[in-house]
Amino acid sequence: MIVHLCPKHSATRLLVGCLLPLTMRASADAGEIQPDRLNFGIVHVAAKVQGSVRIFVDPEELKSGKAKVTAPAFVKVDSVNQGTQEYGPGNRKGYCDIAVTIDTANPGKVSSPIVMSLGKRRVEVPVSADIRPRKPVLPRILVADTPFQKFSTGDAKLFDPWLKLVEAGGFDVDYVDVRSAKSALDGVELSQYDTVLLGEMGLIRLNAEDIAALRRYAQNGGRVILAANAFFMGTVENANKILIPSGLEIRNVEMPNVGAIEVGAANITPCPQTDGVKALSFHRPSPGVVIDHDRTLVLVSSPKNPDEHFVALASTGKGQVVSLGVSLWWSWVGKADNAALLENLLRRKPRKG
Secondary structure (H helix, E strand, O other): OEEEOOHHHOOOOEEOOEEOOOEEEOOOOOOOEEOOOEEEEEEEOOOOEEEEEEEEEOHHHHHHOOOEEEOOOOEEEEEEEEEEEEOOOOOEEEEEEEEEEEOOOOOEEEEEEEEEEEOOEEEEEEEEEEEEOOOOOOOEEEEEOOOOOOOOOOOHHHHHHHHHHHHHHOOEEEEEOOOOOOOOOOOOOHHHOOEEEEEOHHHHOOOHHHHHHHHHHHHOOOEEEEEOOOOOOOHHHHHHHHHHHHOEEEOOOOOOOOOEEEEOHHHEOOOHHHOOOOOEEEEOOOOEEEOOOOOEEEEEEOOOOOOOEEEEEEEEOOEEEEEEOOOOHHHHOOOOOHHHHHHHHHOOOOOOO
16 A cells, blocks of 8 residues: 655655655565556657666665666666665665666667666566657657656556556657756756656756746746645745746645545636546645736636635746646546646647747
8 A cells, every 4th residue: 555654754855854755655575666667658769768766675685785786778777776764663674776767769669677686685677668759740748757766656557547648648758867966957958848747856856047947948938837735845835936927826735634635627617728627636735826817727726715726827928837736746647537637738739940
């Protein structure tokens, strides 16, 4: 079972002295993997495709030295790190983290495991991708942080709705693993993308230069989707640095005494972005408010308060920014008609030039 850990119970993401919540198992046995496989689905030639896994080991096994990692030719191992993680009093687990980049230079289906050896332990991590020729007509999407990473989930089936969305929508996606000491947009040229989807560490790691670049990108015709809520501490603050100048704001609060919220047609604004969307589901969303009604369109209003929303779009220059009041968008997309809404938000006519 996967649960949400409170900050005081998780020592896996640390930023400015505050522990960040994540989705993962409440405890883990040696040999378990997060996620249990890296299936990137359909990607395209020359796409940037990154991910990571965490393999749990007994702390005593770490005394064997540095883990040996072997990988197939299409997988570049970027880093291997070892350490320990606390799961509450008296529950301490060792881990080996492996970060990878997939070679997308040539089309074809690739599938083979990464093998980690540490002492007597040997663990295989299945890795696969369907690399297809790049077509200029396909909408290009930048996703940061990559959902395929060590803090997401133990069960990679959770990514299936997203992978189906990418296939059905015909999207050409780059997945950036936002790693320590680097900004979310380190070395990324935004002008090559039609839409940018930012969540989790992709928002946490934004610096002032990144934020300015994203605002310019939107003003020049791009669309920026910002997935943030109070549950994932630090995401709302940086999302608002882009949203507020555009006329929107996410409130850095959780709705009281609410888990899942079901949204019906009465709270969904009919428009191209909500085409085919009849029902939505939100888990622990942070509501948003409109600052400038002349530049914004509420797509999904809160059934609890008509003055608040869960999804809204703001025009800025030639482009738009989108407020999405959930942080774990790759988990959210599998509920109700959420995938249809996200596909509509991602689908933009590719800019020319």
